[in-house]
Amino acid sequence: MRVLVPDLKEFRTLRVEGVEFAFYSESQLPEGEAEGAVLWLAPAPLRDRLLTWPGVKWVLTLTAGIDHVAGRLPQGVTLYNAHRLHDRAVAVHTLAGMLAAERGLHRFRDAQQQGRWQRTLNLGTLDGADVVIWGYGHIGKILEDLLRPFHARVTGLRSRTPAAERDAALAEADWVVLLLPSTPETQGIVNADVLARLKPGAWLSNQGRGSLIDTGALLAALDSGHLGGAVLDVTDPEPLPEDHPLWQQPNVLITPHIASSTRDLIARGAEYTRAFVEAMAAGREPAGRVEPGQKY
Incomplete structure (x- = not known):
């Protein structure tokens, strides 16, 4: 052969x-x-x-x-x-982003670049957090195992999950993790309506595909303060142009599609x-x- x-x-x-x-x-x-x-x-x-x-x-x-x-x-x-080959690395990257966001590491990095010693008590953990994994497959199951020591409550959503059950889970989520593939059915699945269903302050994490999220709706939810923030390893468009407004969002952590690296x-x-x-x-x-x- x-x-x-x-x-x-x-x-x-x-x-x-x-x-x-x-x-x-x-x-x-x-x-x-x-x-x-x-x-x-x-x-x-x-x-x-x-x-x-x-x-x-x-x-x-x-x-x-x-x-x-x-x-x-x-x-x-x-x-x-x-x-x-990639499942565990993506799950670990996802957890790392969640922990970094909860501990405000992005804000401290911004302060570091400006030479500011800025303390805050507005820091969280994942203890008791409701985490929805939307796209509950190989990576999602590993992520659930990784989250267990942090005492988060995990709900897995699949394509066959009834819409009412899905919407109820999203409405209670502190974190929504996207691990869906890119298909005609999933493109733009996280739109303005879905984002509005999330409770104020919820965070979004996307390690699936950039096309899952309506980027304009995401920016609007961030600008309004409804969304707590986002951790994005994938974006739409991708690569993200250097003048794109997502770069300027203080509560967004962006990595260049390297979750499996x-x-x-x-x-x-x-x-x-x-x-x-x-x-x-x-x-x-x-x-x-x-x-x-x-x-x-």
Whole structure:
């Protein structure tokens, strides 16, 4: 079996019996057919080339989301994702943002940059906080486990949650964490009406996709003071332009879509690939198969 993998030193050391690894980069592509392709860190033109590579029967994207691949995969090619590679890092990043916001670290950082020693008693914890995880899947379950020592009360919402039950949970939430995928049904799902349903002072955290939130409605809710603040790892638009008003919001913490990033991510990605290809070579079904219509 021949498999296309990114030309990175961590992947150069991969060894699986019966498998030949062929290495690709933006500047150089191997010759010949391949049965599988592992997508990672590839710009769109290169990604599209790999998806249609001669002989490819399966594609593994080393990402949790699949919107960059959806609609581009040729008929008959099986898609796998690698949500397990990223789930815990995203959950940890989400918790870190919540704790930073509760302790007002963003305000102290602003004061630090201005050389001000500014004390305040208006600081919180997550003790007794009502946390709604909207998109209660792999990451949401890990996040719930991480929140348990902080004595937060967690409610998980899924796509099948009845609207009345969902709205009741949102109305009581101190935190709403968005972990939904980007689909036609979820685009703009957090709009002015949803934001108005939240109780005054509630915080919003988005580690799903930027398109989940109506950005104009978010800015209005922040400006009015109705929303306590927001922790955003994803935005709409993305990247966020340097003159965008979200940058100037004092109660917004923004990270540039790096919730799943860790210092050992490439090494872990290579090891994930090794185990995946080893299963394939042995005739076992690897984890992460994406069924038609499935969303991440």
